[in-house]
Amino acid sequence: MSTETHETGGATGYIVHHLTPLSSGEGFWTLHLDTLFFSISVGGFFLFWFYKAACNSTSGVPGGLQNFVEMIVEFVDTQVKDSFHGRSALIAPLALTIFLWVFLMNFMDLFPVDLLPMLGSAMGLGYLRVVPSTDLNATFAMSISVFILIIFYSVKIKGAIGFGKELLFQPFGPWLLPFNLLLKVVEEVAKPISLGLRLFGNLYAGELIFILIALLPWWIQPLLSFPWAVFHILIITLQAFIFMVLTIVYLSLAHEDH
Amino acid sequence: MSINLTLIGQMITFMLLVWFTMKYIWPPLMDSLEERKKKIAEGLSAAERGRHDMERAEKRATDLLKDAKNQAAEIVNLAQKRASEIVEESKHDAKTEGARLLAAAQADIEHQVQQVKDGLRQQVSELAISAAEQILQKEVDRKAHAEMIKSVAARLDKA
Numbered sequence: 041m042s043t044e045t046h047e048t049g050g051a052t053g054y055i056v057h058h059l060t061p062l063s064s065g066e067g068f069w070t071l072h073l074d075t076l077f078f079s080i081s082v083g084g085f086f087l088f089w090f091y092k093a094a095c096n097s098t099s100g101v102p103g104g105l106q107n108f109v110e111m112i113v114e115f116v117d118t119q120v121k122d123s124f125h126g127r128s129a130l131i132a133p134l135a136l137t138i139f140l141w142v143f144l145m146n147f148m149d150l151f152p153v154d155l156l157p158m159l160g161s162a163m164g165l166g167y168l169r170v171v172p173s174t175d176l177n178a179t180f181a182m183s184i185s186v187f188i189l190i191i192f193y194s195v196k197i198k199g200a201i202g203f204g205k206e207l208l209f210q211p212f213g214p215w216l217l218p219f220n221l222l223l224k225v226v227e228e229v230a231k232p233i234s235l236g237l238r239l240f241g242n243l244y245a246g247e248l249i250f251i252l253i254a255l256l257p258w259w260i261q262p263l264l265s266f267p268w269a270v271f272h273i274l275i276i277t278l279q280a281f282i283f284m285v286l287t288i289v290y291l292s293l294a295h296e297d298h
Numbered sequence: 299m300s301i302n303l304t305l306i307g308q309m310i311t312f313m314l315l316v317w318f319t320m321k322y323i324w325p326p327l328m329d330s331l332e333e334r335k336k337k338i339a340e341g342l343s344a345a346e347r348g349r350h351d352m353e354r355a356e357k358r359a360t361d362l363l364k365d366a367k368n369q370a371a372e373i374v375n376l377a378q379k380r381a382s383e384i385v386e387e388s389k390h391d392a393k394t395e396g397a398r399l400l401a402a403a404q405a406d407i408e409h410q411v412q413q414v415k416d417g418l419r420q421q422v423s424e425l426a427i428s429a430a431e432q433i434l435q436k437e438v439d440r441k442a443h444a445e446m447i448k449s450v451a452a453r454l455d456k457a
Binding site: 065067068069070071072075076079080083086087090091093094095097098099100102109110113114117129130132133134136137141172175176177178180181182184185 | 300301302303304305306307308309311312313314315316318319320322323324326327328329330331333334336337
């Protein structure tokens, strides 16, 4: 997209402008500064409040913040306990981080589409794409990390030989070995790709619709953007939830010995 | 839309976030949740125990009350029995005392009657003697006749 000319005016120019990240560098060595900035900011926001709650947590009567935090923690813990039956110090905190980080990155979607880019251009930034999860890099960063964890735990629990056997001899037995391998590899690789693309696609499309609504005459915009925003509250939560649950399920599958 | 270095940056960010959550956020929160759970369970069991104790105490109290009532009734019964016994006894005593008094009075009366009888006999015999003295003053030897009168008096005595 960065190869297109952004100076073209009109609707296309507006849309392209909104979907172009603030970047520095060339080729692979490009950094999307806005994606990094906003994802680190919301991540820091999440860590700040939760760390504050964790430091002040008591077993007595919880305050407002602690109540809220504990509600989320319990919710995540329930999800983890429902589908993951092993013992792991990593999975529950991982699930919590994914849920809140994805939710907060998605939440940037609910800021008016022009608000932050206008502030950005006032500060001299040419482009600003505020929703980190509309960047494939952000969604794939998470899904690939999860994929690495899946491989790591598969090898750790089943052993390199056990995992290799699972790749080669299941589901159809040793006589269809190449076919088994192909099937298994596709199955494993499909996990991070589907995880990353699902989140990206939902948020990219959602953001695009906000941008399209912003192109309409001003008097019709609230009529459309309000219901879409309300609907989007559901979508962003749901996407964060799906990402978290699928991560838990994939990791518990990796823990299961066949 | 291209995959580039941002991916690596995001992965590092993600790892740091997860590490921080795992190290500093999750454990204290879970600890306090667990501790609260334990506290609540303890409180509930203490309440249960208290309820149980109270029930037992109530039962004991009613038992004691029942015992006390029984004892009181027994005591009252005994007292009533004793009272009627005393009444009977005193009635009996009074009767025997009355009988004794009656007997004593009768004996007294008999004694007096005897005395009166004795006195009367004496007087009759004296009167007879003086009458006989007056009739027989001259003809009879006083000594010889005194013997006779004495024997008559002895016969009177026997009557």
